[in-house]
Amino acid sequence: xxxxxxxxxxxxxxxxxxxxxxxxxxxxxxxxxxxxxxxxxxxxxxxxxxxxxxxxxxxxxxxxxxxxxxxxxxxxxxxxxxxxxxxxxxxxxxxxxxxxxxxxxxxxxxxxxxxxxxxxxxxxxxxxxxxxxxxxxxxxxxxxxxxxxxxxxxxxxxxxxxxxxxxxxxxxxxxxxxxxxxxxxxxxxxxxxxxxxxxxxxxxxxxxxxxxxxxxxxxxxxxxxxxxxxxxxxxxxxxxxxxxxxxxxxxxxxxxxxxxxxxxxxxxxxxxxxxxxxxxxxxxxxxxxxxxxxxxxxxxxxxxxxxxxxxxxxxxxxxxxxxxxxxxxxxxxxxxxxxxxxxxxxxxxxxxxxxxxxxxxxxxxxxxxxxxxxxxxxxxxxxxxxxxxxxxxxxxxxxxxxxxxxxxxxxxxxxxxxxxxxxxxxxxxxxxxxxxxxxxxxxxxxxxxxxxxxxxxxxxxxxxxxxxxxxxxxxxxxxxxxxxxxxxxxxxxxxxxxxxxxxxxxxxxxxxxxxxxxxxxxxxxxxxxxxxxxxxxxxx
Amino acid sequence: xxxxxxxxxxxxxxxxxxxxxxxxxxxxxxxxxxxxxxxxxxxxxxxxxxxxxxxxxxxxxxxxxxxxxxxxxxxxxxxxxxxxxxxxxxxxxxxxxxxxxxxxxxxxxxxxxxxxxxxxxxxxxxxxxxxxxxxxxxxxxxxxxxxxxxxxxxxxxxxxxxxxxxxxxxxxxxxxxxxxxxxxxxxxxxxxxxxxxxxxxxxxxxxxxxxxxxxxxxxxxxxxxxxxxxxxxxxxxxxxxxxxxxxxxxxxxx
Numbered sequence: 001x002x003x004x005x006x007x008x009x010x011x012x013x014x015x016x017x018x019x020x021x022x023x024x025x026x027x028x029x030x031x032x033x034x035x036x037x038x039x040x041x042x043x044x045x046x047x048x049x050x051x052x053x054x055x056x057x058x059x060x061x062x063x064x065x066x067x068x069x070x071x072x073x074x075x076x077x078x079x080x081x082x083x084x085x086x087x088x089x090x091x092x093x094x095x096x097x098x099x100x101x102x103x104x105x106x107x108x109x110x111x112x113x114x115x116x117x118x119x120x121x122x123x124x125x126x127x128x129x130x131x132x133x134x135x136x137x138x139x140x141x142x143x144x145x146x147x148x149x150x151x152x153x154x155x156x157x158x159x160x161x162x163x164x165x166x167x168x169x170x171x172x173x174x175x176x177x178x179x180x181x182x183x184x185x186x187x188x189x190x191x192x193x194x195x196x197x198x199x200x201x202x203x204x205x206x207x208x209x210x211x212x213x214x215x216x217x218x219x220x221x222x223x224x225x226x227x228x229x230x231x232x233x234x235x236x237x238x239x240x241x242x243x244x245x246x247x248x249x250x251x252x253x254x255x256x257x258x259x260x261x262x263x264x265x266x267x268x269x270x271x272x273x274x275x276x277x278x279x280x281x282x283x284x285x286x287x288x289x290x291x292x293x294x295x296x297x298x299x300x301x302x303x304x305x306x307x308x309x310x311x312x313x314x315x316x317x318x319x320x321x322x323x324x325x326x327x328x329x330x331x332x333x334x335x336x337x338x339x340x341x342x343x344x345x346x347x348x349x350x351x352x353x354x355x356x357x358x359x360x361x362x363x364x365x366x367x368x369x370x371x372x373x374x375x376x377x378x379x380x381x382x383x384x385x386x387x388x389x390x391x392x393x394x395x396x397x398x399x400x401x402x403x404x405x406x407x408x409x410x411x412x413x414x415x416x417x418x419x420x421x422x423x424x425x426x427x428x429x430x431x432x433x434x435x436x437x438x439x440x441x442x443x444x445x446x447x448x449x450x451x452x453x454x455x456x457x458x459x460x461x462x463x464x465x466x467x468x469x470x471x472x473x474x475x476x477x478x479x480x481x482x483x484x485x486x487x488x489x490x491x492x493x494x495x496x497x498x499x500x501x502x503x504x505x506x507x508x509x510x511x512x513x514x515x516x517x518x519x520x521x522x523x524x525x526x527x528x529x530x531x532x533x534x535x536x537x538x539x540x
Numbered sequence: 541x542x543x544x545x546x547x548x549x550x551x552x553x554x555x556x557x558x559x560x561x562x563x564x565x566x567x568x569x570x571x572x573x574x575x576x577x578x579x580x581x582x583x584x585x586x587x588x589x590x591x592x593x594x595x596x597x598x599x600x601x602x603x604x605x606x607x608x609x610x611x612x613x614x615x616x617x618x619x620x621x622x623x624x625x626x627x628x629x630x631x632x633x634x635x636x637x638x639x640x641x642x643x644x645x646x647x648x649x650x651x652x653x654x655x656x657x658x659x660x661x662x663x664x665x666x667x668x669x670x671x672x673x674x675x676x677x678x679x680x681x682x683x684x685x686x687x688x689x690x691x692x693x694x695x696x697x698x699x700x701x702x703x704x705x706x707x708x709x710x711x712x713x714x715x716x717x718x719x720x721x722x723x724x725x726x727x728x729x730x731x732x733x734x735x736x737x738x739x740x741x742x743x744x745x746x747x748x749x750x751x752x753x754x755x756x757x758x759x760x761x762x763x764x765x766x767x768x769x770x771x772x773x774x775x776x777x778x779x780x781x782x783x784x785x786x787x788x789x790x791x792x793x794x
Contacts, residue, residue, distance in 0.1 A: 148723065151699030154771060165773045166601060174602040175644055175778030183602075279794055281703045283723045296698070296740065297724055306742075307698060371725060371740060 011118065015208060022207040023239070025232035029214065031242050031540055038211050039246060040102040041203075046250040047095035048199070052192065054088040064182040067142030071275045075509055082512030083519070086258035086273035092134050094254050096288050099130050107325070107346050108413065110334045111212045113222035117326040119209060122202040124322045126195060131288060133191035138286045140184035143276040145269070148283055150180065152307075159308020220334045238538055245530040252523030255516050262513030270361065274509055287361075291315075291353055294360035298377045318349060337399045344392035347413060351384045351420040358425055383427075384420055391416075395463075412462045419455040426452050483536050487529055494525045606777030610641055612762040615649070616787040622758040623790060625683050630657045631709035635702045635793040637693055640748060640761050642779030645769050646693040647748050647761075648707060648719070649790055650730055652681065655710040659685035662731060669735030672742030673767055678733020682752040682759065690748035690761065691734040694770045695721040697741040702793040719745065734766070743767040746775070761788065 030038040061078065063070040074081040103123065106112065112120035135153065139146045154172045158164040171187060173179030210226040218224030233239075258273035269276055270284045285293045292311060295301055301310040329342050336343055359380075372380075429445040501518030504511050534540045615623050615638060628636070630653035637646045652660050664680025682688045695705045705721035707730060708714055718737060719728040726741035728734045734745035749763035764775050772778040782788055 148700060148704065151694075151701070151771060152723075155698045158771070168771075169601050169604070174605050175642070175772070176605055176780045177644075179602050281722070283700065283704050299739075371738075 015204075020208055022204075023235050024207055024210055024226075025228055025235060026211055026239065027213065027217075027226065027229070027232060028540075030211065031238065036246075037105060040098060040105055041206065042243065042246060043250055044095060044098045044102055045199070045203070046247050047091055047098055047254065048195070050251055050254055051088065051091045051095060052196075054084055054091060055189075055192065057084055058088055062140070062185060064140075064185050065178050067140060067146075067181045068275065068278070071141050071143070075274055075512075077507060079506045080512065080515070081507075082262070082274065082509045083255070083259070083506070083516045085275075086262060086509075086512070087255050087516065089137075089273055090258040091254045092137060093288075094250070094257070096130060096134055099127050103127060103322075104346065104350065106212075107322075108336070108343060109212065109215060110222065110329075110339060110342075111224075112326040113224075113329070113332075113334070115223045115225065116205070116209050116212070119202060119205045120326050121323060122198055122205065124319065126198055126202060128319065129191055129195045129198065133188060133195060134286070134288060136184050136188035136191060140181060140188055141275050142181060144278070144280060144282050145276045145284055145286075149285055149289075150184070152285070156307045156311050159306045164308075215334045218334065222332045222334060224334060233538075238540070241530060241534055241538065242540070245527050245534065248523050248527035248530060252520045252527060255523065256520035259513040259516030259520060262509055262516065285360075287357065290358075290360040291356035294356040294372075297360070297372050298374075299371045300374050300377065321345070337396045340392050340396035341389070343413070344389045347392065347417055347420065348385055348388045350417045351388065351424065352381070354417075354421045355380065355384070355424045358421070362425075379427075380424065384424060387423075388420060412459065415455055415459045415462060419452065419459055422448055422452040422455060480536065483532050487532050490525045490529050490532075494522050497521050497525075604773075604777050605780060606642060606774075607781050608776065610763045610776070611782075611785060612760055613640065613782070613784070614787045615759045615761065616789050618789055618791065620787065620789070622756070622787075624757045625651075625685075625688070628683075628688065630659055630687070631711070633709060635693075635706050636790055637702060637793055638690075638761075638788045638790045639782060640788050641764070641776055641782070642772075643782055644779040645772070645775070646701060646793075647690050648693045648702075648730075648745075649690050650688070650707055651683070652687050652689060652730060653710070655716070657709075657711075659687040660731065661686035662689055664733075666732050668733035668744050668747075668766065669729075669737070670744040670767065671736055671739075675735075676733075676766060678735070679747050679749060679765065682750045684752075684754070684757075688750060688752070688759065689730060689734075690750055691719075691728075691730065691745040692748070692764070692769050693745075695723065695726055695741065696743040696745060696767060696770050697721065697724055697726045699771045743770075 026038070029035060036043075058074075061070060061074045061081070071085065074085055076082075078084075106120070106123070135149065139150045139153065150172065154168050157167040157171055160167050171183060173183045212218075212224050213226040215224065217226070261267050261271060261273050267273075269280070269282050270287050270290075276282060292315065295310055295314040296307055298310070301314070305313065325342070329339065331338070333339065426445065426448045429441065429448050497518050501515055504515050504518075506512055506515045617623050617627065628649070628651040630651050632651065636649045638649055639646055652662060654660050660681075662678075662681030663686075664678055666678045667675045668678050669675065679689065680686060693702050693705060695701070700721050700723035704723050705719065705726075707719050708716060710717040714720070715727060717729070717731060719730055719734065720726070721741075724740050725738065726736070727738040728741070728745050729737050734747055736742070736744055744766055746764050746766040746769055748761050749765060751760050751762065752758075753760070769775050
C-alpha cells in the first residue's frame with residue numbers, strides 16, 4: 001500500500017504509462033434491473049448533450065440587446081421555438097436533479113473512497129459549475145424573475161471583501177443593460193465550456209478507475225475496482241444499445257415534462273417552462289437556489305452577516321465537507337452500517353436542502369415572507385439533526401444485532417429522507433396553523449400529516465422486512481411472439497402519433513407543447529422498442 | 541492483488557530508471573543543477589502566467605459608465621410637460637417613479653397623506669434610522685402642503701425593484717404607511733426620511749433632494765442624500781446616463 005502523497009504523484013504516470021482500453025466492458029448486472037444506478041453519470045451526460053445541442057440552436061435567436069423581447073418572440077412566433085426554449089430550461093432542471101442524484105448515490109455507497117478521490121473532487125466542482133451555468137442561463141432571459149435573480153446574485157458577489165465591485169463588473173457588467181446581458185450570455189457559455197472540459201477529465205478518470213462494482217463483489221472493501229472477466233459482453237452491441245435506450249428515455253422525459261406543464265393553466269411561476277409575463281409581481285428564485293433564499297431570511301444571518309457571508313457559510317460549509325470527505329473518511333469499509341455517521345450526515349444534508357427549499361417556497365413565495373427568528377432556525381437545524389443521527393445510530397446497532405432485516409437499505413434511506421422532510425414540513429405547518437389559522441393551511445397540514453404517517457408506516461415495514469424479496473419472481477419473461485406483438489403495436493403507435501402531431505402548426509406555447517408531448521411519446525416508444533430488441537436479440 | 545502490487549512497484553522504479561539513463565548520457569547532471577533548471581522553468585512559467593492573467597483580468601473588467609455630477613432636472617410627465625402638485629394623488633396606490641441620476645436608478649415619488657388621504661406635512665430634520673451606517677437628518681417634504689418626498693426605489697437589502705418593493709398607504713391593512721419589499725420583508729418609513737423599520741435591510745433608502753418652485757408649481761430634483769444607491773459603487777456610476785439634461789419623466793410601474 002502506498003502513502004497518499006506518492007500515489008497522487010503517480011496518478012499522471014499511471015494514466016499515461018499504463019493506458020487502458022476504453023470504453024471498458026462491464027459486468028452483466030449493470031445492465032439488468034436496478035443496473036440504472038451504475039449509469040447515473042451517463043444520464044447526466046445525456047442531459048448535458050441535449051443542453052449543448054438545444055443551446056447551439058438557441059444561439060441563433062438570443063439578442064443581448066433585447067433579451068426579453070427576443071425570448072418572447074422565440075416562444076410566440078418562431079416555429080418550434082417554444083419547444084426549444086422550454087426543453088432547454090427543463091433539460092437544465094433535469095440535469096441538476098440528476099447531478100444531485102449522482103452525488104448522493106456515490107456518497108452513500110462510498111464511491112469517493114480510494115482510488116476515486118480525484119473523480120469525486122472533479123465531480124463536486126462540476127456540481128458548482130452546473131449550478132453556475134444554470135444561474136446565468138436563468139438570468140439572461142431578462143424577465144422579472146431573471147431581474148430579481150440578477151440583483152440578488154450581484155448583491156451577494158458585491159459583498160466579497162475588497163473585490164466586490166470588481167466582481168460585480170466582471171460578472172454583471174458596468175450597469176448598462178447591454179453590458180449586463182452580453183456578460184450573462186458569455187458567462188453562461190464559458191461555464192458550459194468549463195463543464196465540458198472538467199467533465200472530460202471526470203469521465204476519463206471514471207473509465208480509468210472502472211465503474212464502481214457492486215459492493216458485494218468488492219467484499220465491501222475499498223478499493224472497489226472491477227476486474228474484467230472473460231464472460232463480460234463486448235461494448236458493441238450490448239452496452240451501446242443499452243445507452244441508446246437510456247438516451248431515448250432521458251430525452252423523452254426532458255421533452256415531456258415542460259410540454260405537459262405548457263398546456264396546463266396556473267402552473268406555479270417557479271415551475272413555468274416559459275419566460276414570466278412582463279406584468280406580474282414575483283420574487284421567486286429558481287427552485288435550485290431556493291435554499292439560498294431561505295438562508296438569507298434567517299434573522300442571525302441577515303443581522304450579523306451580509307448576504308455574501310451568509311451564502312459563503314451556508315453553501316460553503318457543505319461544499320467544503322463534500323470536498324474533504326474522501327480525506328476524512330479513509331476507512332476501507334464500504335458497509336453502510338460501519339459508516340453510519342457519514343450516512344447520517346448525508347441524510348441530514350438532504351433534509352436540510354429539501355427542507356430549506358420547501359420552506360422558502362411556502363413561506364416566501366406563496367405566503368409573504370418575514371425574517372425567521374433565531375429559535376426557529378435553531379430548531380430547524382437542531383431537531384432533525386439530533387433525530388437523524390440518533391436514528392441512524394440505532395439502525396446501525398440493530399443491524400449489528402440482527403434485529404433488523406434491512407436488505408434494501410437504499411429504499412429505506414430514500415423513505416427515511418422523505419419522512420424527515422415531511423416531519424419538518426408538518427412541524428412548520430402545525431406552528432403556522434396555531435399562529436394564524438386558515439382553511440388552506442389546515443388542509444395542507446392534514447395532507448402533510450397523512451403523508452408523514454404513511455411514510456412512517458412504510459419505513460417500519462421495510463425495517464421489518466415486509467418488502468424483502470423472499471421468493472423468486474414467478475413472472476415468466478415475455479415470449480418471442482409477445483415481443484413481436486408489442487414492437488408492432490409500438491411502431492404503429494409511433495407512426496400514428498407522428499401523423500397526428502404533424503398537423504399541428506408548431507407556433508406558440510400551447511401548440512408547441514402539444515407537439516412536444518407527441519415527440520416525447522415517440523421517444524418513449526423508441527426506448528420501449530430498444531428494450532424489446534435487447535430482450536429478443538441480446539437476451540437482456 | 542499480487543499483480544497489482546507488482547505493477548505499482550514497476551511504476552516506482554520508472555523514474556529511477558530514467559535518472560540512470562540521464563546520468564549515463566550526460567555525466568554533469570546532478571540534483572542541484574536539475575532543481576535549479578526546474579526552478580528557473582517555474583519562474584518563467586510564473587512570469588508568463590502573470591502577464592496573461594493581467595491581460596485577461598484587465599480586458600474583462602468593463603470601463604465604468606456614469607456622469608460626473610448630480611444634474612438638476614425638472615420632473616415632467618410622459619409628454620414632457622412639467623408636473624404640478626395636482627398631478628400627484630395623495631397616497632397614490634399606483635407606483636409613481638422617475639429615474640435619477642442614472643437610467644437604472646428608479647425612485648419613488650410620493651405625496652404622503654394620513655389614513656383619510658389628507659396631506660401630511662413632513663417636517664424634516666429627523667434622525668434617519670440607518671443601522672448599517674451613520675444616521676443623518678431627514679429632508680423636509682416639498683410642495684404647497686410639504687407632503688411630497690422621493691427616495692430610491694431599489695431595496696437596500698438585495699436590490700429588488702418595484703413592483704416587488706412599494707409604498708402601502710396608511711389605510712392599507714398589510715403595511716400601513718410603510719414601504720415594504722416582498723423579496724425578504726424589509727420595511728422603510730417614508731414619513732421619517734425612509735429609515736429602516738424592519739430588517740433584513742441594514743440601510744435606509746437614499747432620499748432624493750427635491751425643491752418646489754411656488755411661482756410655477758413645478759418640482760426639481762438636484763441631489764441624493766443618505767446611503768449609496770443599492771448595487772452602485774457610487775450614485776453617479778454603474779448605469780447609462782439619462783437622455784435629457786434638463787428633465788426626467790415620471791412613469792407608473794404596474
